[in-house]
Amino acid sequence: MAAMYPLPDDFFQVPQLSPENCVWFTDYGERTLRTMLDKVLKKDPNMIWNYMCDMDGVRIMEGEIKGFKLDKNTIPFRVYGKVNATLEEVALIHDFSTRQKCSYHKKHFANDILDTHTLYNVIPRTEDNVFKQIYVRWSAIPSPVAIIKDRDFVFVECQNEFKFTSGRRGWAFCQTSVELDCVPPLKGSGYDLVRGDLNHTGCVFMETEVPGVLDVVYHISYDFKGSMPSWIRKLSVKSRARTIKAISDHIHQLRLSSQLQRSVSSSSSSVSTEVESVASSVATVLSNITNQKRCSICNSSFRFRKSYQCQSCSEQVCSNCSQKWKLPTSTGTSLRVCTTCSEAARSGTLWETSHSCATPASDISTSAQVDARQSLFKASSKP
Structure with missing residues (x-):
């Protein structure tokens, strides 16, 4: 089925976002993000996280509630890791404001996704608040095995920064499913997808004592619906967990690319000003x-x-x-x-x-943070 993707840019015909719906999506997104942060940052004495495996530099844990048998289709997972990045860099590469940026995201660090579309850009990034964005999105993921149907999801994604009482910063996104009459389950016409649910699924990035290194906790809570063995669900979770390494590698590539361009620019400048010496x-x-x-x-x-x-x-x-x-x-x-x-x-x-937005977050001054945010906003404003 992968050959049928990506879908045409105008595949989803959604009505214009009304002020009432904008308010509802905003409130829903903010509430679900707060709930997910509470799940991740506050210890739940009733929740047990059992070791599942280590892979690609991350650790995957499977959730369990004391004295309660969870539905196998809704068992949550946690992925723990680290990335060499700043919050500004991480926020920049999670920009889904245009179709082009959705395609860029999928190409470089979400190859476990068949396609993704932004249905509504509820709260776009602004120069005053570069970390906060709220979208309504559609995404489809492939089944790890041919006999199981592919899944798709329609969800509200809320992104925003937060701060600990110690002053340490963090940034997170949360995805929670929502029903839209204008985006019914895709059945027929070659698209036989099972509509799944996302329940406070998201990623939390937190500054550490080491400048330029972030702790990452990915909370994964899917309900794939239909019939899907637990081992297949775990394969999907592993595919999603690989995005943490992909994010770190991609930011590394962006830095190398910037450094190369800076070196070439510097060399060109030197040649133009010191031709005889060169x-x-x-x-x-x-x-x-x-x-x-x-x-x-x-x-x-x-x-x-x-x-x-x-x-x-x-x-x-x-x-x-x-x-x-x-x-x-x-x-x-x-x-x-x-x-x-x-x-x-x-x-x-x-x-x-060479780039103010990647200055180690724990060392930057207030003015440097402003410069970083302005750089982030200008970068995200490019088509």
């Missing part, structure tokens, strides 16, 4: 690169192995000390980056000097 040193630079016989990082000899040039710092390195990264561009350009530059980008050392 021209006189070209022969010397080429000679040094050609004559370099050892890796700049591990000092291994290039006598029996190929050397590569890091496209960020221009140092000569071996294959063990470098890696090819695919950039998040329409052309899918790849570049080779040494491990030193890669780690610097992941930790934010390179990025924080």
Whole structure:
């Protein structure tokens, strides 16, 4: 069925959002987000979280209530992990305000989704409040096995920041199902989807004591409806859990891309302002690169192995000390980056000097936070 996706941009014909419905969706989204945050941040003595597995750097737990047998179709799961990012970066990549941004999100870190459409942009991001957005969305997910039908969901998604009494910041989104007469279950015409329910499903990102590192808790509570064995449900949960690593990797790629563009821009500027100096040193630079016989990082000899040039710092390195990264561009350009530059980008050392919105959140001043929010708003305003 995947070949039938993505759906046409005008597939869903929804009526214009009335002021009354806007108020209702806003209230519903804010209430469900508060409820989900209470579930995640406040310890429930009746809830037990049993270890399920570790994968891709995250830990998955399965929920259980003391003395009560949960319906197998509504058992909640938790995914715990960390990402190298700031709240501004995480909020930026969870922008679903346009069809293009929905497609971008699916392509880069939601490959467990068949397609997603924003039906209503209830509260768009503003310069005064860049973290808060409320959408009404539709998403379809594939079944892990061919004999089980694909599922789809219609839900309200509320995103917003929050702050602990200690001053530590966090950002979260919550997805809770809603019924819309204008978006009935898709049956017939080749789309035989089972409409499922999302019950306070969402992700919480929290600053840690380490600048640029966020704790992540993904609360997953699906009711897939229909008949679905528990082991298949767990496969779907595992697919969703992989998005945490995908988010961290994608932000890393964005930082590398920004660093490369900054390096190219800096080089171009230097050439235009110091043409004579550059021209006189070209022969010397080429000679040094050609004559370099050892890796700049591990000092291994290039006598029996190929050397590569890091496209960020221009140092000569071996294959063990470098890696090819695919950039998040329409052309899918790849570049080779040494491990030193890669780690610097992941930790934010390179990025924080080139983009204010990625400054380690626990260290930024009030003015820097304002700059970060303005950068986030301007980035999200681009088509």
